[in-house]
Amino acid sequence: SVQHGTIGADSEAPSNLPASDSFLFLLQAVASTGFVAIAPDFIGFGSSSEIVHPYYVEELTATAILDNITAALEFSDQLALNVNQQLFLAGYSQGGYATMATHKYIEENNLTEFGLVASFPASGGYDLKGFQEIIFDLDTYHQPFYLAYISYAYQTAFEFEQPLSLLFNEPFASEIPSLFDGSNTGNQINDRLSDDLSVLLNPGFINGIDSDADYQFMAEALVDNSLLDWTPTIPMFMYHGDADITVPYQTSVSTYNRLLENGTSSNVLTFTNLEGKN
Numbered sequence: 001s002v003q004h005g006t007i008g009a010d011s012e013a014p015s016n017l018p019a020s021d022s023f024l025f026l027l028q029a030v031a032s033t034g035f036v037a038i039a040p041d042f043i044g045f046g047s048s049s050e051i052v053h054p055y056y057v058e059e060l061t062a063t064a065i066l067d068n069i070t071a072a073l074e075f076s077d078q079l080a081l082n083v084n085q086q087l088f089l090a091g092y093s094q095g096g097y098a099t100m101a102t103h104k105y106i107e108e109n110n111l112t113e114f115g116l117v118a119s120f121p122a123s124g125g126y127d128l129k130g131f132q133e134i135i136f137d138l139d140t141y142h143q144p145f146y147l148a149y150i151s152y153a154y155q156t157a158f159e160f161e162q163p164l165s166l167l168f169n170e171p172f173a174s175e176i177p178s179l180f181d182g183s184n185t186g187n188q189i190n191d192r193l194s195d196d197l198s199v200l201l202n203p204g205f206i207n208g209i210d211s212d213a214d215y216q217f218m219a220e221a222l223v224d225n226s227l228l229d230w231t232p233t234i235p236m237f238m239y240h241g242d243a244d245i246t247v248p249y250q251t252s253v254s255t256y257n258r259l260l261e262n263g264t265s266s267n268v269l270t271f272t273n274l275e276g277k278n
Contacts, residue, residue: 232264
């Protein structure tokens with residue numbers, strides 16, 4: 001199962017991609033070696049496009065992927081394919097997070113029936129609180145739609161009563177819900193926001209997320225949906241480029257170190273640094 005990176009438009013979901021798309025070429029390459037290669041849309045895209053995508057929401061991410069794997073196995077049975085029940089998970093960027101979240105969910109819930117052999121999460125924002133702290137130390141961030149995405153997703157998925165204006169300045173706070181209606185790509189959403197964080201974000205949010213009780217809900221949500229509090233026992237191979245300007249490399253380093261501190265064996269967990277790579 002190959003998990004895609006961050007998308008904004010429903011047209012970018014795997015089930016809606018044209019046959020010429022490079023992501024489908026990747027799946028074809030995987031399948032050409034004898035795998036059954038599948039790619040979940042995630043909740044909020046494809047057949048569930050009327051729902052706000054739960055961006056970086058751990059449980060809703062993992063269960064959607066497992067539902068897709070279950071459906072693929074059922075379809076394989078209908079086609080009389082001989083599938084050996086050995087599962088491999090891989091993904092990049094948000095797909096890296098989704099891959100690790102699914103691996104974690106399988107182990108914590110003892111879902112041995114999925115036959116997980118190994119996972120390959122790459123360049124994911126696994127340490128979300130650490131990610132936030134790094135970004136909030138910057139003056140500008142070239143993917144402001146990520147910040148709007150996770151804030152709106154959390155407000156929706158967790159039914160937060162706090163308004164987006166607590167987090168974002170106007171006019172952005174009022175416009176964000178309409179930007180994530182499935183019609184806009186990430187670049188189109190970025191064009192409607194500001195990469196100057198002092199312009200985009202409420203100063204109380206930047207300065208008070210760790211000290212002001214009004215922002216405790218968001219700080220806790222970032223911690224709760226980070227992937228630091230577990231100990232994998234099935235092999236996991238992490239990758240990240242140390243010159244990544246989009247998802248900070250340090251989030252992979254902190255996650256890797258934390259999992260080892262939790263008791264994960266270095267024989268189980270591998271971290272490959274892609275030196276100089278963005």
